[in-house]
Amino acid sequence: MGLGQPLPDPRPTDFSFKLIATDGKARRGEVSMPRGTIRTPAFMPVGTAATVKFMYPGQVRDLGADVILGNTYHLMLRPGAERIANLGGLHKFANWPYPILTDSGGFQVMSLAKLRKMSEQGVEFKSHIDGAKYMMSPERSIEIQCLLGSDIQMQLDECTRLPASEEDIEKAMQLSLRWAERCKTQFGDRPGQAMFGIVQGGDIPRLREESALALKAMDLKGYSIGGLAVGEPQDVMLDMLGITCPLLPENKPRYLMGVGTPDDLIEAVSQGVDMFDCVMPTRAGRHGLAYTRFGKVNLKNARHKDDHRPLDPESNCPASRDYSRAYLYHLTKSNEALASMLLTWNNLAYYQTLMQNMRDAIEAGHFVDHKAAVKEAWAKGDMPAL
Structure with missing residues (x-):
């Protein structure tokens, strides 16, 4: 290449998924797009209002997160999608130049909005913040979601x-x-971005099958499985995954x-399954609960008040390794913000x-x-005394 000519940009120009390895049904893959690669299986920290609570963006990235999640419902209400677009888009606004997935807002409309009214056209609702109608x-x-500029977008679903009736x-x-x-x-057609369909059907096998096959026929870039974090037992969730996943394309992320x-x-x-999100590790951290390779540790429990041990001395995360349980107990009981910061940091580190x-x-x-081996460690419980 001659002097003065720019080097080729190695980043992909479109959205793609590559399956690297399988072990039984478990899949190791990569989702590639212009803003980066998501290594799968992947856990996406939830940044509902353009922030992962009690974490700096750089911390989240350093823990190994390739992608975070933003919430359409919350961001449309505050500060507003058009405002974020005018400020350069969600990536710039949140100082996160890597992939962002946004959910459609449908779940929050159903669970948070006031006086919602469903129709074929969509959902009319009042904001839980100020009662404004949308x-x-x-x-x-x-x-x-396009105004926000997210890399992966979700369809609106109900x-x-x-439990619910089969008819509903x-x-x-x-x-x-x-x-x-x-x-x-x-x-x-939006090169470099993707829209995922959402498989619904509750706990009814034939409805899950029908939904999965109909979405597959739409030839979307990826497929979500919804309606399985709404109070059902784990065995029901796993049964529905066992029915749904084999019907989805092997060459698309799930x-x-x-x-x-x-x-x-x-x-x-x-x-x-390839990708996940959940508020659990961040919410638990704000309420005194730590996740570790030995299981859960409740820092509100008085048995920790004289415990000099860290949460995990072998962790690469300073929050897990460098602070005693006695100190974390003190911070939690004192309602200090640092308790939420350290326990959220620990929990996201463990998940990654x-x-x-x-x-x-x-x-x-x-x-x-x-x-x-992982399940055996959880079953044994907390680490031995140092």
């Missing part, structure tokens, strides 16, 4: 809480399919929405380590043994 149609949901579940699933078609049309505990993650990876270890195990071909 209309969220499939087209508007995609429009907002999520039914379980089917009605919501069929509406979600019609909305998926409208979202696909609104999204159009995203289980809103899940979950470390045990949920390792079991869902066993069923072939859990995902990295699963990726390594799948690639090495010993995921089953790895899963058994």
Whole structure:
């Protein structure tokens, strides 16, 4: 290449998924796009209002997160999608130049909004903040996500809480399919970005099958599995994953929405899921609960007030390694902000380590043994005294 000529840009220009290895149903892959690569299985920290609570963006990245999640409902209400677009888009606004996934806002409309009214057109609702009236149609949901500039966008769907009648579940699933078609049309052709469909159908196998096959026929860039973090037992979730995942394309990413505990993650990876998000590790951190490779540690428990041990002396995370449980107990009981900061940091570090270890195990071909060892450590409980 001659002097003065620019070097070629090595970043991909479009969205793609590559399957690197499998071990049983478990998959190791990579989702590539212009802003970066997501190593799968992946856990996406939740940045609801353009921030992962009590974390700096650089901290989140340093823990190994390739992608974070933003919330369409919350961002459309405050500060507003058009304002974020005028300020350069969500990546610039939040100082996160890496991939961002946004959910459609549908779940929050159903769970948070006041006086919502469902129709074929969309959902009319009042803001939980100030009571202002809004209309969220499939087209508007995609429009907002495009204004935000997210790399992966979700179709608008109707999520039914379980338990529910088969009639209500089917009605919501069929509406979600019609909305998926409208979202696909609104999204159009956007190189480097992707829109995912959302498989619904509650706990009814035939509805899950129908939803998955109909979305597969739309030839979307990725597929989400929704409605499985709404109060159902884990065995129901796993049964529905066992039905759904084999029906989805092998060469497209699979995203289980809103899940979950470390045990949920390792079991869902066993069923072939690639991507996850959940508020659990950050919310737990704000309420005095730490996740570790030995299981959960409740820092509100008085038994920790004289415990000089850290959460995990072998962790690479300073929050896990460099602070005593006695100090974390003191911070938690004193309602100090540093308690939420340190425990959130610890929890996200553990979740990212859990995902990295699963990726390594799948690639090495010993995921089953790895899963058994992880579960055995959880069953034994806390680490021995130092």
